[in-house]
Amino acid sequence: MEILVCVKRVPDTSENEIEINKDGSDIERDDLVYSVNEWDNYAVEEAIQIRDNVGGSVTVVSVGDEDAEEVVRREMAMGADKGILLSDNAFEGSDGRGIANILKAEVEKGKYDLVLTGAQADDGAGQVGGMLAAMLDWPYASLVNSLEVVDDKTIKVGREIAGGNLEMNEIDLPCVLSIQTGINEPRYVGIRGIRKVASIDIPVHGAGDLGITPESVGESGAKVKRIDYFTPELGEGAEILEGSTDEIIEKLIELLKAKGGIK
Amino acid sequence: MAERKIFAGGEFLITDAGAEDVFILEEMTREHKMIYAAAFDFVKKEIRPNMERINEKNEELTRSLMKKAGDLGLIATDIPEEYGGEEMDKISTCLVTDAIGGGASFSVSHSAHTGIGTLPIVYFGTEAQKKKYLPKLGTGEWLAAYCLTESSAGSDALNAQTTATLSDDGRHYLLNGEKIFITNGAWADLFIVYAKVDGEKFTGFIVERSFPGVSSGPEEKKMGIEGSSTTSVIFKDCMVPVENVLFEIGKGHKIAFNVLNIGRYKLGAGVIGGCKVIIAEATQYATTREQFGKKIASFGMIKNKLADMCIGIFMTESLTYRLAAMIEDKLSSLDPQARKEGAENAKAIEEYAAECSIAKVYGSECLDFCADEVVQIFGGYGYIAEYPAEGIYRDARINRIFEGTNEINRLLITGTVLKRAVQGRLALFDAVQALEEEAKAGLPDAPGFDDAPLAAQQHLVKMSKKILLLTLGKAAGNLLADLAEEQEVLAFLSDMITEIFAMESGLLRALKMIDKKGEKRAEYHTAAVQIYINDVIPKIVHWSKQVLTFVEKDDALVVLLAAVDKLAAYRPVDTVSLRRLIAEKVIKSKRYIF
Numbered sequence: 001m002e003i004l005v006c007v008k009r010v011p012d013t014s015e016n017e018i019e020i021n022k023d024g025s026d027i028e029r030d031d032l033v034y035s036v037n038e039w040d041n042y043a044v045e046e047a048i049q050i051r052d053n054v055g056g057s058v059t060v061v062s063v064g065d066e067d068a069e070e071v072v073r074r075e076m077a078m079g080a081d082k083g084i085l086l087s088d089n090a091f092e093g094s095d096g097r098g099i100a101n102i103l104k105a106e107v108e109k110g111k112y113d114l115v116l117t118g119a120q121a122d123d124g125a126g127q128v129g130g131m132l133a134a135m136l137d138w139p140y141a142s143l144v145n146s147l148e149v150v151d152d153k154t155i156k157v158g159r160e161i162a163g164g165n166l167e168m169n170e171i172d173l174p175c176v177l178s179i180q181t182g183i184n185e186p187r188y189v190g191i192r193g194i195r196k197v198a199s200i201d202i203p204v205h206g207a208g209d210l211g212i213t214p215e216s217v218g219e220s221g222a223k224v225k226r227i228d229y230f231t232p233e234l235g236e237g238a239e240i241l242e243g244s245t246d247e248i249i250e251k252l253i254e255l256l257k258a259k260g261g262i263k
Numbered sequence: 264m265a266e267r268k269i270f271a272g273g274e275f276l277i278t279d280a281g282a283e284d285v286f287i288l289e290e291m292t293r294e295h296k297m298i299y300a301a302a303f304d305f306v307k308k309e310i311r312p313n314m315e316r317i318n319e320k321n322e323e324l325t326r327s328l329m330k331k332a333g334d335l336g337l338i339a340t341d342i343p344e345e346y347g348g349e350e351m352d353k354i355s356t357c358l359v360t361d362a363i364g365g366g367a368s369f370s371v372s373h374s375a376h377t378g379i380g381t382l383p384i385v386y387f388g389t390e391a392q393k394k395k396y397l398p399k400l401g402t403g404e405w406l407a408a409y410c411l412t413e414s415s416a417g418s419d420a421l422n423a424q425t426t427a428t429l430s431d432d433g434r435h436y437l438l439n440g441e442k443i444f445i446t447n448g449a450w451a452d453l454f455i456v457y458a459k460v461d462g463e464k465f466t467g468f469i470v471e472r473s474f475p476g477v478s479s480g481p482e483e484k485k486m487g488i489e490g491s492s493t494t495s496v497i498f499k500d501c502m503v504p505v506e507n508v509l510f511e512i513g514k515g516h517k518i519a520f521n522v523l524n525i526g527r528y529k530l531g532a533g534v535i536g537g538c539k540v541i542i543a544e545a546t547q548y549a550t551t552r553e554q555f556g557k558k559i560a561s562f563g564m565i566k567n568k569l570a571d572m573c574i575g576i577f578m579t580e581s582l583t584y585r586l587a588a589m590i591e592d593k594l595s596s597l598d599p600q601a602r603k604e605g606a607e608n609a610k611a612i613e614e615y616a617a618e619c620s621i622a623k624v625y626g627s628e629c630l631d632f633c634a635d636e637v638v639q640i641f642g643g644y645g646y647i648a649e650y651p652a653e654g655i656y657r658d659a660r661i662n663r664i665f666e667g668t669n670e671i672n673r674l675l676i677t678g679t680v681l682k683r684a685v686q687g688r689l690a691l692f693d694a695v696q697a698l699e700e701e702a703k704a705g706l707p708d709a710p711g712f713d714d715a716p717l718a719a720q721q722h723l724v725k726m727s728k729k730i731l732l733l734t735l736g737k738a739a740g741n742l743l744a745d746l747a748e749e750q751e752v753l754a755f756l757s758d759m760i761t762e763i764f765a766m767e768s769g770l771l772r773a774l775k776m777i778d779k780k781g782e783k784r785a786e787y788h789t790a791a792v793q794i795y796i797n798d799v800i801p802k803i804v805h806w807s808k809q810v811l812t813f814v815e816k817d818d819a820l821v822v823l824l825a826a827v828d829k830l831a832a833y834r835p836v837d838t839v840s841l842r843r844l845i846a847e848k849v850i851k852s853k854r855y856i857f
Binding site for chain 2: 014015017030031070073074077188189190191192194195198199242243244246
């Protein structure tokens with residue numbers, strides 16, 4: 001099975017506290033540590049497992065600047081066979097539709113049976129997977145937390161629904177799936193994997209290579225524009241617990257006990 | 264990789280290295296960065312969340328973690344590929360050690376296993392020994408321990424009482440004796456053991472746990488690193504096949520001391536990881552805790568502490584990675600065949616024995632400084648076991664003791680430099696003589712400086728070397744062979760040598776950054792070096808004068824003291840503002856900033 005996994009380089013929320021910058025135009029990006037979006041990492045692991053079970057190959061693709069190459073390479077060190085970076089000044093400032101557009105062009109260059117994305121990104125809106133599927137006119141399942149290959153035409157996917165119940169679907173290939181965390185246990189990157197990929201050239205495809213008119217993507221093509229960032233005011237009845245994690249837990253337990261939530 | 268000049272051991276004292284001669288972390292290759300990230304990720308997700316369970320001395324857990332680390336290649340960086348290892352350069356090894364250094368007790372189990380437990384076989388094992396043992400050690404299937412210390416042979420390691428007697432049939436050595444304070448003692452499957460053949464020939468042996476006559480004593484109750492195993496290991500008529508003699512009979516000291524050299528520079532790398540955890544904890548707390556209606560991070564004295572931690576780590580990092588690259592360059596200069604020979608490897612590593620001791624002393628004292636200050640920043644909570652500072656403080660302390668106490672290492676630093684000078688391997692006395700000539704002609708006044716960045720600091724490092732040469736020359740000339748017995752003098756000299764290596768390493772790192780990335784990107788590097796050198800110069804003067812006052816009297820002393828003052832003349836920099844600059848950056852990023 002030929003699988004393409006879309007990954008994104010995002011601020012690592014386990015390493016940074018995300019704060020809004022002074023003029024409210026963006027988050028504070030100085031000193032941020034970046035890493036691969038957590039959901040995407042699960043998607044890559046799932047793809048590697050499928051490949052190991054039924055054969056084929058896994059390609060990792062990212063839309064971003066040259067720094068995004070590091071996450072593509074990381075996922076290759078994890079076990080993906082190929083990596084592609086989609087990078088062009090014209091891509092900067094794309095909205096979700098723009099990103100989906102760029103990815104669509106790359107998908108059409110290959111012969112993929114399956115395209116995986118993370119269910120959402122730490123800094124995203126969870127929209128690219130669905131849009132990409134619609135643009136390709138491929139079937140789509142979101143929030144997938146189990147996956148089973150039936151044959152080369154069909155796969156079975158499970159989705160969590162309300163009440164902790166699971167819904168199973170059969171879906172025709174080719175398709176797009178957005179992968180939920182917890183579907184597997186992503187492997188760590190090992191030294192051997194790193195050495196394999198450290199000096200590989202990762203191809204970079206720009207607007208020209210993909211046959212995209214620059215105006216249709218990037219800032220000029222964006223129909224959704226971020227206009228402001230702010231921290232919401234504390235609402236009535238809301239209380240922010242402060243202190244260390246342990247302190248917060250203790251306060252929370254006290255509160256829940258006091259209000260009869262737990263005994 | 265750029266061609267760096269290969270310096271002889273101790274040569275930094277008499278030759279000024281250029282920025283192009285040192286490796287700095289900012290020039291890590293892509294592979295280096297990925298390796299560090301991989302190791303860091305492992306520690307973050309597998310070790311740190313399990314700290315409490317590890318600290319219950321959970322053998323099963325530590326073994327499984329070691330196995331997982333083994334699957335990722337994180338315990339085989341020093342093992343050649345042909346024996347299943349990763350055969351990485353020394354910088355990569357340091358990066359892994361650095362990342363794992365954030366894992367407290369686990370990092371101790373890890374470093375005992377990968378360092379002193381495994382390296383004796385890597386460097387001194389026979390082909391058959393390497394084939395038999397390294398694959399098991401590199402995957403974490405087996406754990407290793409290093410048995411050198413005995414109750415009456417601690418720092419005086421060669422005074423071992425453990426004996427090895429050849430059996431009548433000539434097929435085994437019978438080992439008898441007890442080793443103490445053995446890391447991984449209860450868990451190890453393989454021990455590197457030193458014993459005296461015929462009561463005098465100090466020799467290394469590879470001993471498997473399954474050999475008859477091996478047993479471990481009870482776990483020691485320790486001040487810190489409770490999650491690691493530390494026991495005595497007892498050998499009672501333990502039958503070790505003759506093919507398990509490591510290296511040559513009577514050459515155990517070669518293994519012991521060279522493996523300790525490696526252990527020492529790697530300790531420098533390991534403490535960096537620990538320090539980085541500490542400064543992050545300290546900043547996290549300081550930016551949360553409020554007193555007098557303000558976050559305590561906004562107070563100047565707290566900022567000072569954060570800045571000083573950061574600068575200390577910067578210097579440790581600068582000198583340790585510089586040293587790692589020096590060792591790597593030296594080993595790479597050997598032909599591939601020589602790299603397989605224990606004796607050749609030993610010689611290459613022994614070249615930098617003084618620098619290895621410097622990394623150990625400097626790094627462990629930086630760690631203890633950070634550990635002490637994090638307790639202080641936490642205040643009363645720092646003393647309470649429920650908060651992280653208390654455990655950090657206890658865990659850190661061992662680093663000044665093991666791998667040779669810092670006192671022994673101080674003696675080694677000066678002793679090694681002097682020994683190399685006497686052997687003609689380091690032209691130290693020529694340099695002393697040249698300086699004396701220069702002094703006779705009249706030492707020049709301190710030059711005025713143009714605006715070149717760090718020009719004054721470059722001058723001060725040069726002058727520090729002159730002060731050392733002057734002091735050391737006088738001490739050696741007046742005390743002659745007695746110098747070896749004057750430990751206080753040796754310690755002063757050692758501190759001077761260490762600080763020169765640290766200052767120069769930090770300085771060259773900052774200069775290389777300025778050169779490669781521009782002054783703006785090197786702003787914090789520059790500030791760290793300015794503060795550090797400003798604060799160390801008075802110490803250099805103090806140590807020098809103490810030695811001179813001990814070895815020289817009357818008018819001759821007055822002349823020398825004046826010469827030291829003249830060499831050390833400097834205009835102080837505004838460290839209050841510079842420390843605030845660094846502290847603000849630490850506070851903003853909530854972590855180590857370089």
